[in-house]
Amino acid sequence: MPVNPNFLERLVLFRLNKAPAPMLDLFGAASFEAVSLALDLGLFETLADAETPLTAAALADRIDAHPDGIATLCDFLVTEGYLAASDGSYRLTGMTEKWLLTTSETNMGPWLTFWNELVFPFWERELETAVVEGEPSQSIYEWFDEEPARWETAQAGFRATASLLVDDVTDAVSVPDGNARLVDVGGGHGLYTIELCRRHPNLTATIFDLPGAVETLGDEVPAEVADRVRTRAGDYLTDDLGDGYDVALLFNVVHAHDPAENTALFERVADSLAPNGRIVLLDQWEGSGRTPVSRAGLRFVALTYLTTLDATVYTHEEVTSWLREAGFEDITRRSVGPVAGQALVEATKR
Ligand SMILES: C[S@@+](CC[C@H](N)C(=O)[O-])C[C@H]1O[C@@H](n2cnc3c(N)ncnc32)[C@H](O)[C@@H]1O
Secondary structure, three states: OOOOOOHHHHHHHHHOOOOOOHHHHHHHHHHHHHHHHHHHHOHHHHHHHOOOOEEHHHHHHHHOOOHHHHHHHHHHHHHOOOEEEEOOEEEEOHHHHHHOOOOOOOOOHHHHHHHHHHHHHHHHHHHHHHHHHOOOOOOHHHHHHOOOHHHHHHHHHHHHHHHHHHHHHHHHOOOOOOOEEEEEEOOOOOHHHHHHHHHOOOEEEEEEEOHHHHHHHHHHOOHHHHOOEEEEEOOOOOOOOOOOEEEEEEEOOHHHOOHHHHHHHHHHHHHHEEEEEEEEEEEEEOOOOOOHHHHHHHHHHHHHHHHHHOOOOEOHHHHHHHHHHOOEEEEEEEEOOOOOOEEEEEEEEO
């Protein structure tokens, strides 16, 4: 968590501009490095498993590190809100317990690891190229293909963010009664499909994704739905998606493509749907960031989409016009998730 300045510090840093506010970005960058290391070392899990708060020496002993190094790291993590200290011992804060423990349903650790191990190293290579030349020299998905383990880290990260939205989203997506069929286009980790199949016993589903992504699914599909969830490897821009589906999900897919590709993809999806079939999009939409955090979040994802995918965030009007052009009608929109900016857009095949 970025350090939260007190009233006087906010006055000096932001209002009076008397001290260098960019220093806070430096603290934020250092904090991200420190948290990533803590995750790597299993520091948070070790504190969670301990029956009482631990001294730096006891913690260092359990994770095989140097006591002075652990003390310095932990003292910094205290100032950043990840740990609390009393009487020379450290314990987790509620924030860390909720967002960074593997036992938590809202564990964002894999998302931070994804950024630490893949996205920021990719930014190092491509941010300047993307800004100066207008596009990166390759997409992050092409780069994942060079080393298949990258796909596993990526899908674990996507899955972590999906876990924050899965209840909201599966509440909102309606599935026809009877034997319904769904395709999850770019479905990756499959969390949304798995949860929808759990809730709808007559639903069968196909997760369509690139070969590298499909291979990582492996044991992720729980036994209770495994006989109703299939995978199909291919490129959704060119390969056969199958046909006769009642519902098609395109979650976090639209932002990766230019307008012509999106319109063509919607047309391909329309062809794969049964009459009156529905397409459901989930994405971040331009114009939806109205508070400082959601505005920064939207501009942050726009910069990373440019750098990693040569892509961007689109407006609701843009996506609506592509859907109409591709043969969809009755377009509705519904916000989902704890942070403003993400919404489901749903439409019916004419
Ligand atoms: C940002 S992830 C979203 C995963 C999941 N739908 C979600 O919302 O959490 C985008 C997914 O699209 C897949 N993808 C990207 N380009 C693709 C293509 N041309 N054909 C098939 N899948 C693709 C990626 O492999 C990845 O799993």
